[in-house]
Amino acid sequence: MKIIAIPDVHLKPWMFERASELMDEEKLDGAVCLMDLPGDWGHGKDFDLYIETYDAASRFAAAYPETKWCWGNHDLSYKWGLDQSGYSSAMQGTVRGLQGRMADLLPAGNPIRYVQRIGSVIFSHGGLSDLYVREAAPSIKGNDVDGVIDRVNSRGARYLWNDESPIWLRPQPQYHPTKLFHEKAMLQVVGHTPVDGIGCTGNLISCDVFSTYPDGTPIGTQEFLVLDTMTWDFDGVQ
Structure with missing residues (x-):
């Protein structure tokens, strides 16, 4: 399955417009959005931009109803x-x-979640660590990936609003290198941590390349990750 990952949006409605074009241009099978729809430098009262962003996300959700959505810390x-x-x-x-309006648009059985899975690829905003899984699901065997993900997705703010959770984790080597859940068998794709280019370290792909500095200058290459979930081959496409 060939998919596009839409990383941290932060009030950039045009990201959904371009992602929609790429769905056709690249003949993609699906999409995953790592969210953080709201929140950007100096736009705390820009009502119209918030509306435009959620309208763009809603149009994308309607056009591609099988898209998987992952809560980010700014959303939550x-x-x-x-x-x-x-x-x-x-x-x-x-x-x-x-x-609430966007949630109502999503098909039954496909709500926004903290963690999503397609085959041997796990998607989340920040990353799913082995330590967090051992705390969240101590009675579930590690090879029961769906059971672990279901347990994590059933949790609330009390267990998610911390640096080890899949909405806050920064497992990149330059921040908080940590053992990832099932890291020998599963690839993980994350946003949350701004990087200058899409890259893979071990079995971790980081793709938050649309975030900006306070003056609006892009930190990264502003490319979308296009990933084959079977082979794990990937590329960045503008």
């Missing part, structure tokens, strides 16, 4: 009412309403 700060950098209290009610 509004869902759970928890403050963090980039959170705008002025937009709290608006974002909650937009999140």
